[in-house]
Amino acid sequence: MSGRSSGPETPDKQPVVHETTQDPVNAPERTEDQKVSPTHAQESGGGSVPAERRAEDREPVQVARKKGMFGGSLGNDTSGYGGLDVPVLMPGAAQRPYGSYFDEVVDALEAAAPEAFAAGLERVVVDRGELTLHVHRDHLQALVRPLRDDPRLRFEVCTGVSGVHWPQQTGAELHAVYHFQSITHGVRRVRLEVTCPDDDPRIPSIVATYPTNDWHERETWDMFGIVFEGHPGLTRILMPDDWPGHPQRKDYPLGGIPVEYKGATIPAPDQRRSYT
Amino acid sequence: MATTNSTDEQVAGSPADEGAAYLESTPTDLYAEGGPTSDPDGDAVFTAAGGDWDDIARDVAALGAERIVVNMGPQHPSTHGVLRLILELDGETVQEARAGIGYLHTGIEKNMEVRTWTQGTTFCTRMDYLTPIFNEAAYCLAVEKLLGITDQIPQRANDIRVLMMELNRIGSHLIAVATGGMELGATTVMTIGFRERERLLRFFEAVSGLRMNHAYVRPGGVAQDVLPEHLDQFEEEIPLLRRGIGELEKLLLESPVLKGRLVDVGYLSLASCMALGITGPILRSTGLPHDLRKDEPYCGYETYDFEVVTRRDMDAYSRLCIRLEEMWQSLHIAEQAIARLRASEGEPVMVADKKIAWPAQLSVGADGQGNSLDHIREIMGESMEALIHHFKLVTEGFRVPPGQAYAAVESPKGELGVHAVSDGGTRPYRVHFRDPSFTNLQAASALSEGGLVADVIVAVASIDPVMGGVDR
Numbered sequence: 205m206s207g208r209s210s211g212p213e214t215p216d217k218q219p220v221v222h223e224t225t226q227d228p229v230n231a232p233e234r235t236e237d238q239k240v241s242p243t244h245a246q247e248s249g250g251g252s253v254p255a256e257r258r259a260e261d262r263e264p265v266q267v268a269r270k271k272g273m274f275g276g277s278l279g280n281d282t283s284g285y286g287g288l289d290v291p292v293l294m295p296g297a298a299q300r301p302y303g304s305y306f307d308e309v310v311d312a313l314e315a316a317a318p319e320a321f322a323a324g325l326e327r328v329v330v331d332r333g334e335l336t337l338h339v340h341r342d343h344l345q346a347l348v349r350p351l352r353d354d355p356r357l358r359f360e361v362c363t364g365v366s367g368v369h370w371p372q373q374t375g376a377e378l379h380a381v382y383h384f385q386s387i388t389h390g391v392r393r394v395r396l397e398v399t400c401p402d403d404d405p406r407i408p409s410i411v412a413t414y415p416t417n418d419w420h421e422r423e424t425w426d427m428f429g430i431v432f433e434g435h436p437g438l439t440r441i442l443m444p445d446d447w448p449g450h451p452q453r454k455d456y457p458l459g460g461i462p463v464e465y466k467g468a469t470i471p472a473p474d475q476r477r478s479y480t
Numbered sequence: 481m482a483t484t485n486s487t488d489e490q491v492a493g494s495p496a497d498e499g500a501a502y503l504e505s506t507p508t509d510l511y512a513e514g515g516p517t518s519d520p521d522g523d524a525v526f527t528a529a530g531g532d533w534d535d536i537a538r539d540v541a542a543l544g545a546e547r548i549v550v551n552m553g554p555q556h557p558s559t560h561g562v563l564r565l566i567l568e569l570d571g572e573t574v575q576e577a578r579a580g581i582g583y584l585h586t587g588i589e590k591n592m593e594v595r596t597w598t599q600g601t602t603f604c605t606r607m608d609y610l611t612p613i614f615n616e617a618a619y620c621l622a623v624e625k626l627l628g629i630t631d632q633i634p635q636r637a638n639d640i641r642v643l644m645m646e647l648n649r650i651g652s653h654l655i656a657v658a659t660g661g662m663e664l665g666a667t668t669v670m671t672i673g674f675r676e677r678e679r680l681l682r683f684f685e686a687v688s689g690l691r692m693n694h695a696y697v698r699p700g701g702v703a704q705d706v707l708p709e710h711l712d713q714f715e716e717e718i719p720l721l722r723r724g725i726g727e728l729e730k731l732l733l734e735s736p737v738l739k740g741r742l743v744d745v746g747y748l749s750l751a752s753c754m755a756l757g758i759t760g761p762i763l764r765s766t767g768l769p770h771d772l773r774k775d776e777p778y779c780g781y782e783t784y785d786f787e788v789v790t791r792r793d794m795d796a797y798s799r800l801c802i803r804l805e806e807m808w809q810s811l812h813i814a815e816q817a818i819a820r821l822r823a824s825e826g827e828p829v830m831v832a833d834k835k836i837a838w839p840a841q842l843s844v845g846a847d848g849q850g851n852s853l854d855h856i857r858e859i860m861g862e863s864m865e866a867l868i869h870h871f872k873l874v875t876e877g878f879r880v881p882p883g884q885a886y887a888a889v890e891s892p893k894g895e896l897g898v899h900a901v902s903d904g905g906t907r908p909y910r911v912h913f914r915d916p917s918f919t920n921l922q923a924a925s926a927l928s929e930g931g932l933v934a935d936v937i938v939a940v941a942s943i944d945p946v947m948g949g950v951d952r
Contacts (some may be wrong), residue, residue: 252540259789267882292903327690332625332885359752363888364919366899368911381899383914389766391775395886416757419913419922429588442582442951452910471525473594479876479906 266292268372297327305392308333312357313337316350336395341407344398348410351384351394357395361382363408364420367428369454376431377402382410382417400430409435427452486561499863539754549573552936554583556905560659560940561947565924569933577928577936579921584951592911594879595925597623598838608915608949609692610655614891615949616697617641619911621778622886622900629831636700636827638779641815644684644696645779646810646888650721651680652944653803653810654894657728660800660941665783669731676724679717686710698838701830704842708825711818718811725807732800742797742835746939749794756926757919760894761806762943765789765798772890786813796942805945806892807880829919834869875904891915893944915949 293353301307310328313438314321324343329336339347351359361384368379376399386392405436411417421432424443429450432438440447449456458472553564564580588607592600601929604619605612621733624630658673668698681691686708688696688703696703732785748758763770770789773781831841841854859867880902888897894916903909920943927939 249816270903270905290904294495294884295951301704329541332628334886335883336884359505362755363757363895363897364914366900366910368912381884381912383897383899385895387770387775393886395884403775412758415755416919416922416938419918425917440582442585451587476594479879480595 228368263296265289266294267294267370268292295329295408298330302328302330302335304333306330307388308436309335309357309392309394310337312354313350315346316354316357317346320346334393334395336397337374338397339398340401341398344396345408345410345413346395348382348384348413351396352413357386358388359386359392361387362387362414362416362420365417365424366420367424367452369428370450371402371454373399375401378405378426378428380407380430405429406431406433408433411435426450429453482909483501490535517939541542550933554580554636555711556826560799560945561951563921563940563945563947565936565940566930567933567936570832571777572932572934573938574928574931574933577925580920581921581947584947586948586952588952589913590909592908594907597880597908600876600911601698602693604911604913607619607913607950607952608891608893608896608917609947609948611648611693611891611893611896611949612694613641613644613697614889614896615772615913616695617645617779618887618889618891618898619900620697620699620912621889622885622898622911623880623884624763625887626883626900626902627699627811627836627878628881629700629833629836631636632831633701633779633832634828634831635780637829637831639817639820639824640702640706640829641697643814643821644687644702646814646817647680647683649810649892650789650814652675653807654725654728656803656892656941656944657732657800660938660944661732661738662684663733663941664738665729666738669728669785672724672728672731676721679721679724682711683714683717686713697838700832700833700836700838701828701840701875702951703718703838703840706821706827708822711821714745715818718815725811729804733804739797741935741938742795742800744795744797744941745931745935747794748923749926752923752926756923758894758923760800760890760892760916760920761802762920762923763894764788764802764806765792766794767792772895774886776885776888784813784816786810796938799942800942803892818924833871838873839870878881879906884940888914891916893946893949894920910926913949913952915952916944917945917947917949918952921945921950 218480228430245355252367260450264357268291270288270292272288302310306328314326319344326338326340329338333376337347348362351357363385366381368381369377370376370379373394378400380398382396382398384394384396386394388449398407403464405428407430409417409421411421411432412434418436419441421435424430424439425432425435425438441443443451458474460472461470463466463470492847499744515752547568547570550567550569551564554562554566563585566572566578566580568576580815586606588603592603597602600619602617604615607615611630621630624633634884640854654677658670660678661669661673684694684696685691688694690696694703717794732866743886746755747767748762750763750768752758753763753768759770767790769790772778773786774788786789786809789802789809791801828841830837839855842852855870857868882904884899884901886899887898888895891898895914896916897914899910899914900908901910923943924940924945927943928936931939
């Protein structure tokens with residue numbers, strides 16, 4: 205499994221790549237003191253709407269960096285904010301008490317599968333009223349079985365797996381995010397997040413425990429290229445069988461649109477202006 | 481063939497010749513050339529690409545081979561769109577059924593990633609095109625959760641969402657019943673269903689400007705207020721709608737033909753539902769009163785009076801009963817919502833935060849286009865800053881703090897879940913829709929295997945899959 209996916213070929217439509225929009229020659233001089241770190245700008249949503257957050261809870265987890273004010277790589281940023289370098293900070297591990305039913309769920313999971321819990325649980329995140337357990341892929345199967353069967357947990361329904369691709373998170377580029385629901389305990393929900401590196405995109409299948417994930421895992425394989433080991437028939441489900449590449453990955457080439465004006469090309473959507 | 485030949489003579493020399501020749505060449509000639517071919521295992525393989533079914537059946541019978549694989553779809557009137565079912569038949573009995581999907585994949589989740597959060601509603605409304613309001617509402621609930629503004633949504637906006645969702649539920653169930661009846665050959669059921677749905681679509685059109693694909697529910701509220709005249713218009717229709725649903729009930733529920741086709745067909749137990757992640761009417765047909773409107777209320781559903789409809793027979797007939805009964809419940813909720821909207825006239829329908837809220841209280845101009853004249857006066861004539869803010873909000877969009885959220889609503893088909901991930905930008909980093917049709921369709925095999933081939937139609941109709949939602 206190679207890291208890059210290959211999609212439909214779009215020769216001669218590559219946009220100009222600029223490593224940076226900074227101009228080191230003409231840039232005004234700055235002393236160390238004058239350099240402002242934008243690191244914490246985002247914790248308040250970059251001056252936008254703050255989410256519910258308990259600041260004492262977390263050391264945020266950086267999953268990516270965004271450069272420049274307007275994203276893209278066309279080098280057409282004349283705003284002066286081209287040097288902006290902002291980390292993408294996801295909510296970090298929570299401290300006890302987690303609140304709501306979350307402590308109960310985490311304790312019950314620990315009691316039901318102590319070894320897998322100790323070895324496999326990487327961190328517990330409580331954010332926006334939702335419980336997320338980051339789990340190592342090796343221990344996923346050992347943890348979801350008690351999640352379904354233990355009477356204190358009884359998350360009978362898995363509402364599928366969704367992939368997320370963070371190409372900059374080296375060693376954990378691909379995320380598989382599972383959502384579980386317990387009807388017995390009056391619609392409790394828990395989310396399990398499992399990562400795998402792009403070089404070795406394997407995550408054990410949980411179809412044996414949650415048969416409903418059959419199609420969901422096929423979809424995530426189709427769209428992200430995560431191989432769910434042990435799946436009874438991991439084939440493409442939405443794209444044609446012979447389709448190259450996995451379309452929902454962030455590195456999937458989208459292709460631009462040639463326009464009839466002096467060989468110009470409308471850049472691919474992911475190459476166009478976006479806002480950091 | 482005799483008929484074909486006589487037609488042939490009449491139109492000899494015309495371009496229709498080719499068609500006639502084609503008709504003549506199938507299917508007998510195909511078989512005359514090659515006959516049944518052999519696959520590597522030595523079994524005879526018949527390729528049924530058109531032609532008279534009796535001919536194929538006769539050939540098969542002559543060879544004593546009884547197991548045949550029938551490719552039903554993707555173009556088939558009884559498969560609710562481009563669903564492909566691959567059936568392995570032993571005589572009339574389905575030995576194995578597999579569903580092939582993906583024929584309506586439109587990359588909506590991917591497309592949303594390069595548009596702003598607000599524009600996302602325009603995409604996701606097109607997924608399950610019979611439940612557009614639910615798609616939008618689920619998506620907006622997820623975005624609002626990410627923004628942390630769930631509590632700030634105005635009461636009136638929530639009441640409008642409830643009203644629109646419940647009317648949409650009636651519309652979706654009407655289609656489910658209507659197409660289900662049509663697939664059994666009862667076209668009157670179909671015409672009544674579509675006729676009644678038209679009343680709802682007229683209301684949707686009056687409110688949102690569009691009959692389907694509304695993009696009406698927006699992050700922060702709704703795109704446009706519901707005006708009293710819309711409510712008047714719809715309230716006039718309610719007695720007619722009641723009569724129409726009653727007509728459907730009278731036509732269907734005690735019909736011996738329908739009961740003969742639906743009772744005990746498409747059986748799925750509670751344990752199977754849990755294992756397969758089935759929600760919605762199929763789950764409630766096992767007697768479990770699971771409904772997110774009650775169990776995990778959103779948009780203020782906890783303040784409405786309604787019952788969760790269940791049946792215990794776990795078959796296609798109970799699902800039909802549930803859908804019909806749910807329409808009455810939805811109507812009951814809708815009437816409560818209408819009463820609240822009458823009381824809260826003039827209150828805001830969009831969150832107060834100007835960094836998120838698009839202008840929402842529009843007035844309809846002479847040209848039928850909606851516009852907020854006050855807003856235009858402000859941005860064009862009074863405040864340069866307001867113009868800049870408006871421009872930034874509409875072109876650039878609002879930023880959503882990094883994180884992920886899962887929001888779910890009880891769509892007519894089951895749990896419609898949205899997993900939204902933000903990287904702090906003005907566009908969704910990733911939005912995944914857990915569409916109930918997608919998950920429920922996995923039960924097609926369990927519902928139809930071991931039954932007759934005719935029951936496959938009934939079983940699939942009782943799932944009520946919409947391929948726009950399955951494939952997204």
